[in-house]
Amino acid sequence: MKKVLTYGTYDLLHYGHFRLLKRAKELGDHLTVAISTDEFNLIKGKKCVQPYGHRAEIIKAIRYVDEVIPENSWEQKINDIREHNINVFVMGCDWKGKFDYLEQYRKVLYLDRTDDISTTTLKNHLKSIQNIQKDINQ
Ligand code: C2G
Numbered sequence: 656m657k658k659v660l661t662y663g664t665y666d667l668l669h670y671g672h673f674r675l676l677k678r679a680k681e682l683g684d685h686l687t688v689a690i691s692t693d694e695f696n697l698i699k700g701k702k703c704v705q706p707y708g709h710r711a712e713i714i715k716a717i718r719y720v721d722e723v724i725p726e727n728s729w730e731q732k733i734n735d736i737r738e739h740n741i742n743v744f745v746m747g748c749d750w751k752g753k754f755d756y757l758e759q760y761r762k763v764l765y766l767d768r769t770d771d772i773s774t775t776t777l778k779n780h781l782k783s784i785q786n787i788q789k790d791i792n793q
Contacts, residue, residue, distance in 0.1 A: 657683035662726050664691045665710050666703040667777045671747075671769035673717065679745045679764050680719035681729075685761040687739055688714050689726040696782065736761050 656677050661679050665672055665688070680686040690711045703710070707725070715723045724735065736744060736757065744757050748765040757763050 656685055656742055657679050657742045658685045658687065659683040659743045659745055660689065660735060660739060661745045662685045663697070664701055664703060664774070666697055666701070666705055668713050669718045669772050669774065669777060670711075671772040674769045675745075675747055675766060675780045676714070680784070682745060682764065684745050685721045686719055687722040687724060687732075687735075687741070688720050689724050689735060690714060691726045702785055704774075711751050714743070732757060733760060781789040 659679050661675070661757055663672070665674075676688065681705070689709060691699060691701070692707045693703060700726050705713075711723045714720055721738075724739075732744070732754065735741065737760075743762045743764060744754060745764045745766060746754060747768045749768055751765040754763055759777065
């Protein structure tokens with residue numbers, strides 16, 4: 656069985672996330688997704704809208720995803736690759752080069768990101784809707 660591993664925050668799940676997971680699964684038979692915990696996201700400088708439990712449950716419900724594990728630190732990848740018998744490590748190309756050190760352990764692939772969609776743009780869109788709502792209610 657060819658096992659694939661990828662990492663991410665996956666806050667406010669969107670089409671770009673979904674397409675990454677779909678393409679990651681197409682690289683093997685089993686996909687493990689390591690979801691950044693709320694605590695680790697603070698280290699990454701990210702404040703999530705959805706708590707870890709919600710993000711993990713949503714990702715686990717995607718048919719391309721076979722297993723979800725917590726991502727607690729930058730340093731856990733080598734151990735995760737060994738512990739989960741991973742064959743391919745995959746990330747979106749915004750991370751290109753950042754995980755090349757894993758090449759000595761397993762195949763590393765960077766997949767194209769999906770343009771024009773991100774959690775940040777969704778958050779900004781929600782904020783603008785809230786502001787319009789406030790103006791209407793005034
Ligand atoms: N992604 C994508 N297209 C987008 C947005 C995101 O392909 N429009 C991909 C990213 O490249 C990443 C995955 O979706 O591979 C998850 O994105 P994030 O939730 O933003 O993950 P990030 O915060 O980058 O965390 O140790 C690695 C980190 O945990 C990655």
